[in-house]
Each structure stands twice: as structure tokens, then as C-alpha cells.
Amino acid sequence: MASLRGGMEFVGGKPVRLKPPDDQIVSPTLRLTSQQRPDVVLGQTVEAGQIISDPVDVNQPCRTSPIAGTIHSIIRRPEPGPVPRQRQGRAGLSAAPSPQYDVTILPAAPTAASSLPIDPPTDTTLEAWHSAMRNTGPWPQAGLGYDLVGELAAAKKSRPDTIICLGLDAFPPHPDRSSILGSFPADAAMGSSAMAQICGASTVIMLVGRNIRPLDRLRKSCRNFSVKFTCVENVYPAADPTLVIWAHTSGRRKLPHGGSPMSQGVLLISPWTAIRIARWITRKRLDVVSPMLIGRPQASATMNWRYTFAGQPLASLDAALVGQAGALHGRVVMGNPITGQAPRELRSEAGPLPPVVPDDDHLISLLGRSTIGAAEPCITCGWCVDVCPTRLRPIHLVQLAETSNGKKNRAGRRLAAHLPWCIDCGLCTHVCPSHLPLGQMLRDARRQRTADD
């Protein structure tokens, strides 16, 4: 990254080797989330792969049931739920909170198939694949914050010129993407290449960190499928979409935080998406499970992993995740320890529900004990400025936020010009010797701006 400094080096974790999912996997009760009123009713029997929610907006993915079972309950959340991380821009996903429904499905059998006998589209056009993916959705991009179906809808209007399979780990000590990529290198390369053909992109990049194993196998696979293999030093937060697009595309493209990469002519896909597409093409079966890795706070600990259905109870993954919501609070986050958030159920004010596996992340981080000091006045050490990867001045932005107080005055305008480039990496909070929650304060300022707009 030529003109960007900052970031922080972490000791990279050792990637784990995943085996392909078994044909049959234990199937617990699932609780799926639908962004609109489901098209099923209580007591209805559903088949595996059946659509339970078909959005009016054809650019949004359907919600399908991965298992056969019975609809046990449909609960509308009493108030609009927390806004999921959605990307704005030409992809057209709305950031406005919408009513959400929790659909609980009791499985018909103790085990369920990990993949469904659904043929991929024979037509290689973007329209055909968008339609097929929509009907088998959702296709969440783990850790990237948007669904592939929405991005493909945007691609129909304006084709991307670059596809990037983002194999860089979001948090180097927990190498979730490296593990998935290293376990299925040929599939990842094939899937990326296939996506480029579907979208008509001229450049396909496989972006990985230096800790990936086996490196040569992946490099060879990329060569076989004409995918550009790029191996870089993963200095956190190098995997952030804003920094990836800035550093690895032509023309220094600027993607604001929360923006859709399609607005910059880039389609970012997660490794599991590429692998899933390739396995769909080669096996004629669509995987309905996804790998879930559990990162532990100890540096030497190896990640646990297993294949899960979206919506299955978190407690079914690991003994450390068993417990009441109160016991889990502050001990587990979805995603990496720096930017991850507590499971939605633990944040809900409607009463604690058992947390379930999300469909938009492959990593659960168990947190160690941490002592957070009381905030003290800023000592202008400049460490937050040194570490900011987008070369902002976090402490000054926080002061602007306090001065503007949500109003559109001069301070507010200056804040508005800089805030989109805060990528919410959390490093300023991490390094501040005065324990100022800079990252959280900037996040609050951004939330307030979004609410005002």
C-alpha cells in the first residue's frame, strides 16, 4: 500500500485443515431470520431447499430452509432489530431498519443432508445465475457485510471489471479464511474463475496472506484457472474492503466504509462462496452448510471447526459456548475480537434468546479476560494517528464530533468529509494509552449521521 501506513502486525495463527463436509450432519432445531413476513405458516411441513420467504424486491435473496422439518414458530421481533451490516451504494441494499421474523424449524430427522441435489444453471449468463442464486439464497459473504445476490443484481446494471477472492484473514491470529482457502485450493480458484466468467470481469485476483498452507498448491490452482495469485503480508486490517480495493485494483479506487464494492467496479467474494460455487458446478449439489471456526484467546490454541447450518444453536458447536445468555455476555463475539459484535440475541432488549449460528460469518471468537482502564484525557501522543490505516486523525475526528454535536455546522461538514474513511478497525482504541474508546465514539458519530440523514 504505497501511500498508506499504519496498521498493526499480529502473530499469525496456524491455519487448520478442513475436510469436506459429511453427507449427513446432525441437524438441531434451527432458528432462521427472515427480513420480511415469511410465506409459510405455523405447523407447515417444509422440504429441504424450500423457500420460506420470497422478498418483493427481486434483487434480494430468498430465504430457504436447509433442512426438512416443521415450522414450529414464527416470531416477529417486537421492534426493528439491530441493522445488520449492510452495504450501501449501487447494490441498492437499504440501510433502514425493517421488521424481522424469526422462524423456528423442527427437523424431521436427527440428521440432514449437508448438500441438496440442485443443478447449477447451465446458462452461464449473469441473469441466469442471479436468478438461481436468489432462489437458493441467501449467499452471505462472511465478514464482508453483504449478500452476493444483491451484488449480482448491481452487476447486471454495471459489470465489474475485477473479481477479488478475499482470502486475507480479517484478524491474523484467527486464520479463518486461510484455513478454508487452504483446505479447498482448487475449488476456490475454480469458483473465482467461474464468477469472473459469469460477471464478465477481466481480472480475477486471489488475495491471500503469507501464512496460508499449502501455498504452492493454491498458486498452482490459480495458475490452472487463470487467476492472479497475490500473496501479501497481512498487517491488520489489510483485509478491509476499503484497503483491499485501494491497494489491489487499478486507479486507487476509494470505497467508503459501508459502501458496496460494486460501486467501484469490484466484486469481492469470500473463499467459501467461491468454493461453494465450484462444488456446486462439479458435484451438481449445493452445500447448505458452511464451516464455522472458533478462535480462542490463547495465542497457541488451534481453532476448532465444524460444519453448521445457519440458525443452529451456538451451544451445539462447542462446550465453551454452552450457557445462559448472561454467562456468555462479554465472552463471545461473532467475527474477530477487535471488530466483532456480540451475538444478536445477547444484544436484544426483547429478552435473551439462545444465540444461534449466523449465516454471515465463519468465525466465532472466544474472548479472554481483559481489563479496560477508565478513560483519561488525551495526552496527544499521536499513536492513534500513527496507527490509522487510512491516515485519519481519530482524536481530532472525535473532537469534531463533540463540537458538531450532530448539527450540520462547519465541524459537522468536516466530520462528514472524513468519517466515511474510518474503516472501524478499532486500532485507535487498541493503542490509546488514555483508554479513550475512539473507535466506539466514531462509530456512534457515524450512526448518528446515518440516523440524521
Add this chain to the structure above:
Amino acid sequence: MLGGGMVFFGWRGLLNVTLTVISCHLTYLVSALLLQRRSARHEQRPTAYGLWMGLLMGVSTPLTLNLIIPIISGLLLGLAVHLIGRAHRLRVHPVALVILLVWVVPALIYPADAPTMRQSLTQPIQTVLRPGRVFIGDAADAGPKASWVDTSPWLDATGSSDSIRRKHQQTLLIREQRRILDDPKLLINMLRSGELVPLGELICGAVPGPIGATSPLLLILLGLYLMYSRLASWRSAAAALVGAMATYLLLPVAHDGDTTTVFARLLNMQPLAAITMVSYVFLASPWCLIVLILAPSVDPLSRNGRLVYGLIIGVTVMLCQWYAATPETAFVSLIVAGLISRPLDALARSPFTR
């Protein structure tokens, strides 16, 4: 720094520092209370902040007989920290401002004779304790020879009194620097006569000056530690050194009726003499205290800003040392650089917002 000051100034040094600390801390607490009552939005700092600032003030100012000086210094500092400093928009070092207000501004009443005015108003003590009386002696007790300057090496200083009188090296250099550059033999004579103390003693701090900051060696070590712990930026210090050196070499000096540069005069000196002269210029001045200890706390946040900031400080210190009559005037550099410290941060621009 305080420990170093106790070696050469003993209990009087400790008394001066203590008075400054108490005065500063009490004023700080009382004014903080009043400000908090007046405005709930007034930013609260740790209670010990007044203590630490008072300590810094105490060790940065010369030892004085007039005990009103440390008390007034502490009082002014206790008020100033609420208005200026590292956490304020006006990032001017409060210690530098108070030093100027107490040690320079009153002397400007008679600008033609500022050193004499400084002497009579503040009554700085021009002595250091003998080797056998360090820590415990009375720095003001120079015995019957109080008016004599003891030019013998410090370790050889004998006598019944607690302290020996020595010339204030910073003031001496300010007064004689042009003459030395005009006639290099003067430097040799001053060294031989003991008027200019040996470099080793100067580095250790066996000279009158700021209570805790007479030893450039201690200041350099402390400055390096601050850089190592990333509380200070090596960029500022390096830029200050470059700026000071460049400025000093280009300063105009008269020689044989003509005006030339310091650089030209140094070239005409013996290499060892030139190096010695430059060493005294840096070591017998507040350069180390200003650049390594005080400047880092009010510097800009960005790397480019710190470079420019250091450059400005280095240049200004040298100009003050050349043209001003008292060494404390060099603290103007902190005022000037501090005033633009915040705007210098604008030099750090994100490529995303350009």
C-alpha cells in the same frame, strides 16, 4: 532530573522545587474547582496533574534566593494549565510561558540591561555545592569568597564553605560568543582560566542553571528514553538539531570590519576548537531541555507536522540564543512552535480525502 539538581544545589534546590510544586498544585486544585462549578463541561484532569507540572516547572527554572519567584511561578502555572497545554487547542507549553513571564518579561522593563534586571529581580544563585557537600550543603553559603568565581575544577574545589561560585555558562556564552568567533584565542583563554568550565563538568551539570536541568547528559538520556517509549518523537529532535545547526552556521558575525557567517569563522578555527565551540553552543544552552523534554508534550500528532515543528524550534532557539540577552528567552521557541502545532497537523492528509 530532581535528583541531579539535589547533587549540585542541595536542600535549597529542593526547597525551590517544593515551593513551586505546592504553589502550582494548590492553585490548580482551587482553580479546577472554581471552573468546574462555573461550567460543568470543563474537562477534568487527574488530580496529580498539578503536581507533575509543578515539578517540571521547578526543575526547569534556576535556583533563586528570592523565594517569591518559585511561589509566583507555581501560581501562574497552576492557572495556565487550564488554558494552554497539550490537551488544549492552544498547544503552548505552560512551563515555557511562565518562564518567560517570570524571567524575561520583567527584565524587559530595561531592555538595554536585561541581564542586570534579571539578576536583581529573581536573584538567581550562581553557585554549586562542593563535592563534599553535595545533597546536604547550602548552595547560598559560598563563604567569604562568595564574590569570587572559583575557576578550579569542581572535583578539586576545597574550602570550608558549602558551595563555590561559578559563572553562569549560558549567560556567559550568550555574551561572549561573538567575540570568541571573532578571536578564537579567547576560547582557549577562557578555558584555561576556568571561566568556561571544562566540557566534562558542563555535561555533568556542575554549573549554575536550571535546578534539575543543568546536566545535558541527563537530559539526553531522558530524551532518548522518551523516544524509546514513543512518548517523544525522534523526528522532532532530529529536525530541531538540523534546524539549529543550519541556523547557527548561517548566522552573521562581524570580523575585521566585515560581516561573515559563523560557518566561515568556524572554518578558520582549529578543528578541535571549532568542535569545542559548537559543543558549548549546544550544551551550554537550554537546547536540550527545550527540544528533548518540553517540546514533545506539545508537538503535533502527525509525522510531517513533527518534522516542521522540530525545525521551527531548532531555528528559533538558535536565533534567541544569538540575539537575546538572557538564556530564558530561548523558551520563546516553544511558544512560537506551539502556536502552530495544531495547524501543522493539517499536513497529515488522508489520501482518501484529497
